[in-house]
Amino acid sequence: MSKFYPVNEPLLDGNEKKYLNECIETGWISSEGPFVKKFEEGMAKLCQREFAVALSSGTSALELAFKALDLKEDDEVIIPGLTIISCSNAVIKAGAKPVFCDIDPVTYCIDPKDLEAKITDKTKAILPVHLYGLACDMDPILVIAKKHNLYIVEDAAEAHGLTYKGKPCGSFGDISIFSFYANKLVSCGEGGMALTNNEVLFSKIKFLKDQAFETQRRFLHNEIGHNMRMTNLQAAVGLAQLERLEEFIEKKKKMAAIYDSYFKDISHVTIAPSKNEYCENIYWIYGLVLESEEQCLLAQKKLKEAKIGSRPFFYPLNKQPVYENMNLNLTNLPITEKIALNGFYIPGGLNLTEEEIHYIGKTVASILKDL
Numbered sequence: 001m002s003k004f005y006p007v008n009e010p011l012l013d014g015n016e017k018k019y020l021n022e023c024i025e026t027g028w029i030s031s032e033g034p035f036v037k038k039f040e041e042g043m044a045k046l047c048q049r050e051f052a053v054a055l056s057s058g059t060s061a062l063e064l065a066f067k068a069l070d071l072k073e074d075d076e077v078i079i080p081g082l083t084i085i086s087c088s089n090a091v092i093k094a095g096a097k098p099v100f101c102d103i104d105p106v107t108y109c110i111d112p113k114d115l116e117a118k119i120t121d122k123t124k125a126i127l128p129v130h131l132y133g134l135a136c137d138m139d140p141i142l143v144i145a146k147k148h149n150l151y152i153v154e155d156a157a158e159a160h161g162l163t164y165k166g167k168p169c170g171s172f173g174d175i176s177i178f179s180f181y182a183n184k185l186v187s188c189g190e191g192g193m194a195l196t197n198n199e200v201l202f203s204k205i206k207f208l209k210d211q212a213f214e215t216q217r218r219f220l221h222n223e224i225g226h227n228m229r230m231t232n233l234q235a236a237v238g239l240a241q242l243e244r245l246e247e248f249i250e251k252k253k254k255m256a257a258i259y260d261s262y263f264k265d266i267s268h269v270t271i272a273p274s275k276n277e278y279c280e281n282i283y284w285i286y287g288l289v290l291e292s293e294e295q296c297l298l299a300q301k302k303l304k305e306a307k308i309g310s311r312p313f314f315y316p317l318n319k320q321p322v323y324e325n326m327n328l329n330l331t332n333l334p335i336t337e338k339i340a341l342n343g344f345y346i347p348g349g350l351n352l353t354e355e356e357i358h359y360i361g362k363t364v365a366s367i368l369k370d371l
């Protein structure tokens with residue numbers, strides 16, 4: 001009986017236990033505590049940012065980012081069609097409208113040309129998302145944002161340690177966000193962060209994450225806030241993970257090189273490039289794109305029978321049932337829809353041994369060849 005290989009498992013054998021013990025021994029278990037500050041400083045340094053606010057999730061970070069921008073009812077935010085629903089929900093919860101644009105067929109990240117085509121006089125912000133391990137092509141996006149006077153909220157939830165032309169992802173947005181969910185490269189179970197160089201936005205996010213307390217009197221409020229604080233326990237785990245980020249990325253790249261060797265010659269399988277002219281893939285996940293949705297579903301069914309976990313790519317946001325009757329302008333996005341429905345990813349946990357990676361690669365390749 002071979003074991004089941006899940007798509008991901010966190011690797012927690014660094015300083016996680018030691019730091020958690022410190023939390024317990026000192027009693028600092030809530031959001032007050034030294035690890036929160038250390039983790040914020042570590043991420044700010046990684047991303048060359050002045051300010052960082054630790055939060056309860058990547059979703060909270062997106063929600064507070066858009067609330068901090070003070071969007072109005074008719075304002076539009078352009079979002080790639082292939083990403084997690086937190087992105088567009090955050091815009092809706094801030095009272096504005098998401099507008100979806102198509103993606104690049106090779107990197108699966110936002111297509112700057114379609115992004116520019118979707119700009120109207122109502123557009124206020126854009127949300128580039130570094131997806132699955134590759135960076136968005138930031139230079140044209142920065143030019144477009146400047147030309148049309150738009151905010152950039154940069155979603156780097158999957159991009160810890162990724163760089164674009166040598167500059168860290170997470171350094172490009174007016175606000176940049178990260179997630180530390182259990183399957184992310186740096187994890188603390190649940191958690192997120194917002195980073196910025198803008199002191200006004202920084203203060204606003206800090207204010208909103210903590211119930212919008214006024215300073216002149218405790219328990220006095222002029223605004224509706226949230227409890228989206230990260231605890232010292234979460235930050236303790238996050239910091240221990242952050243210490244090993246380089247090692248984690250090296251491991252992911254090695255894993256991908258092994259997988260590539262099994263899939264690169266299968267004609268009906270498309271794999272992501274290991275690098276391009278502006279970034280090196282950090283392989284947050286290892287994805288495979290097939291030629292049809294049926295083929296993709298069949299492959300996943302056969303993988304399950306072979307005890308190999310897999311997960312489909314994100315669902316196209318322009319096709320989400322929840323958005324159907326919300327008066328959004330949902331145009332077709334041919335590349336998004338094709339990639340989203342034909343793609344899935346295979347086990348990529350950091351605790352897989354080289355032998356296991358070869359076993360999975362070989363098994364998946366033989367299933368794909370026989371489809």
Ligand SMILES: *Cc1c(COP(=O)(O)O)cnc(C)c1O
Binds near residue numbers: 057083180
């Ligand atoms: C994981 C993820 C998020 C949300 O993070 P949570 O911590 O799960 O709320 C946001 N954006 C992207 C691109 C993600 O992959």
